Amino acid sequence: MRIHKEGGKPLMILLLVLSSLYLVFEYLWPMNDMLTQFFLVLAMGLIVFFLQFFRNPIRITEAEDLEIVCPADGKVVIVEKVLETEYFKEERLQVSIFMSPLNVHVNRFPIRGKVAYSKYHKGKFLVAWNPKSSLLNERTTVVVQHPSGQQLLYRQIAGALARRIINYAREGMIAMEGSDCGFIRFGSRVDLLLPLDTDIRVEIGEKVRGGETLIGRLNG
Numbered sequence: 170m171r172i173h174k175e176g177g178k179p180l181m182i183l184l185l186v187l188s189s190l191y192l193v194f195e196y197l198w199p200m201n202d203m204l205t206q207f208f209l210v211l212a213m214g215l216i217v218f219f220l221q222f223f224r225n226p227i228r229i230t231e232a233e234d235l236e237i238v239c240p241a242d243g244k245v246v247i248v249e250k251v252l253e254t255e256y257f258k259e260e261r262l263q264v265s266i267f268m269s270p271l272n273v274h275v276n277r278f279p280i281r282g283k284v285a286y287s288k289y290h291k292g293k294f295l296v297a298w299n300p301k302s303s304l305l306n307e308r309t310t311v312v313v314q315h316p317s318g319q320q321l322l323y324r325q326i327a328g329a330l331a332r333r334i335i336n337y338a339r340e341g342m343i344a345m346e347g348s349d350c351g352f353i354r355f356g357s358r359v360d361l362l363l364p365l366d367t368d369i370r371v372e373i374g375e376k377v378r379g380g381e382t383l384i385g386r387l388n389g
Contacts, residue, residue: 274352
């Protein structure tokens with residue numbers, strides 16, 4: 170199992186803090202085997218949690234042209250028609266994926282093409298499943314234009330626990346479906362805003378895997 174590059178600094182800080190606390194414990198309560206064992210178990214639990222959170226499993230993306238790959242691991246919580254007001258300013262099909270703290274938190278490009286738009290928005294930290302989080306929370310908005318000319322928008326949305334969104338998409342860059350496009354720390358959500366005639370292949374409540382599950386297909 171690989172560890173995502175975004176996990177390097179947090180893991181190093183965690184190890185330094187735990188090492189410092191261990192030295193303090195040994196200084197204040199020397200020869201207290203029970204307390205030492207409790208601390209070591211707690212420290213090991215934290216390390217395992219951080220390792221699983223920042224894991225970056227190898228995913229093989231198998232998608233035909235115009236097929237939309239899932240951008241994140243999690244559960245589909247919304248499939249509905251909405252008015253998109255930031256970029257398209259028209260109705261779109263929204264597919265939202267909720268990521269719990271136990272999910273892989275790597276985000277992946279849902280389709281190949283050129284990044285036409287990429288913008289970061291400061292905001293609140295409402296729970297990720299709140300419908301208003303798409304408009305009020307800290308988030309990034311990215312639009313990828315497929316070679317056919319069709320455009321797809323995705324949003325990385327911070328949740329009540331997520332306090333940092335990492336976005337690798339830059340306007341003008343070429344995106345490949347399934348490749349890393351960012352990372353969100355702790356519970357969060359990713360929205361897809363798709364053309365109304367998109368053939369959706371997932372449903373509410375379905376568990377999905379980033380880079381593998383097919384969300385749907387653009388109408389070519």
